Amino acid sequence: MSQTYFDEKDVILSIKDYNYLPDTNVKAFNIAYGIDKNFLYGCGISIASILLTNDDKTLTFHVFTDFITEADNKKFSALAEQYQSRIIIYLVNCDKLKSLPSTKNWTYATYFRFIIADYFADKTDRVLYLDADIACKGNIQELIDLEFSDQQIAAVVTEGNTEWWKKRSVSLATPGLIDGYFNAGFLLINIPCWTVNNISRKAIEMLRDPAVVSKITHLDQDVLNMLLVGNALYIDKKFNTQYSINYELKVSSTNPVNDSTIFIHYIGPTKPWHQWANYSVSQSFLKAKSHSPWNNDKLLEPTNANQYRYCAKHMLHQKKFIKGIISYLFYFQKKIIN
Structure with a gap:
């Protein structure tokens, strides 16, 4: 029963x-x-x-x-x-x-x-x-x-x-x-x-x-x-190979995803559907997106202070300096409003 x-x-x-x-x-x-x-x-x-x-x-x-x-x-x-x-x-x-x-x-x-x-x-x-x-x-x-x-x-x-x-x-x-x-x-x-x-x-x-x-x-x-x-x-x-995309911001990190991996679990606040998650570890997600009805949907932009902060960090890390600075400005604006 x-x-x-x-x-x-x-x-x-x-x-x-x-x-x-x-x-x-x-x-x-x-x-x-x-x-x-x-x-x-x-x-x-x-x-x-x-x-x-x-x-x-x-x-x-x-x-x-x-x-x-x-x-x-x-x-x-x-x-x-x-x-x-x-x-x-x-x-x-x-x-x-x-x-x-x-x-x-x-x-x-x-x-x-x-x-x-x-x-x-x-x-x-x-x-x-x-x-x-x-x-x-x-x-x-x-x-x-x-x-x-x-x-x-x-x-x-x-x-x-x-x-x-x-x-x-x-x-x-x-x-x-x-x-x-x-x-x-x-x-x-x-x-x-x-x-x-x-x-x-x-x-x-x-x-x-x-x-x-x-x-x-x-x-x-x-x-x-x-x-x-x-x-x-x-x-x-x-x-359940767990990896945070924010680890990419570290001076050195070990990516556990390899040829034997079945499932990549993107732990942490940055997800592969975010615009600032442009790394090789996101490719399994992005490949699937391109073979789905979501193919033409844009990756998501930041919407809150925490996301703008991470967006800024990743943009600077990727040497996209103007986008990084703009994201930091939005982050500070969101912090003041909140």
Whole structure:
């Protein structure tokens, strides 16, 4: 029996199903995203990148969002048709999420992954959850073929190093984290195991507990790490190769993206859809964009003080001095207004 926190009838307001899959007996592999309006652009290109590099796979994409325009819907439909795939858009009621902890970097949309896991209870055995700032550059067949044990709730990829794991184990009062702490932007969820262990309900209850909230710094990621200790399957970093484009500003940095990388996760505030992210590491995203209905859409300009600040730094780093100076002027203007 399902032990879900979110009832489909309460949280799913509407569904648009763009199904262009050819008639086949092959079971589709399900990939899901949970986003707000700021990540619709990135989500579309992320899906395009997977389709571009896995055109022999039968894939269904599920996009859970609290905002979408008719123009967005048309592009997702066109993308599904272009690649003979299926994209389903779910308009979500977020009322249950808005009272949960949030930061300027993580809004209530970070909790959509719990709605997603509960929605698929009794519908399928596994779902790949991805953050929208992930681009694909390789074959995902290993994930499709991956087998779970009965006790493994999700396949995950570590974040940081052993020193970071030790710090998280202490600050979260969870000794088991010394053996590994994962990034929740990639979760291959074993749906039956997640459901029977009541993960969504437990996570939400922890996020409403002041004693837990006082410990966590990474919101649902911290909570999921606490809940999945001993029941997570750690897989190769190539499935969630994390890199911040802002590392390009350092005097020296090591780019972990290589020929074996399957998913590039663009962590940090600068995303590959920003105009100032003109680096080689952004090419997987930009290539997918050029092979998608977003091909003619401009990359995004800065809109707030923080973005103007990073834009200025990157423009100067790229020796685009006039644009860098102008961006700094806008940054100072935004700071004064705010």
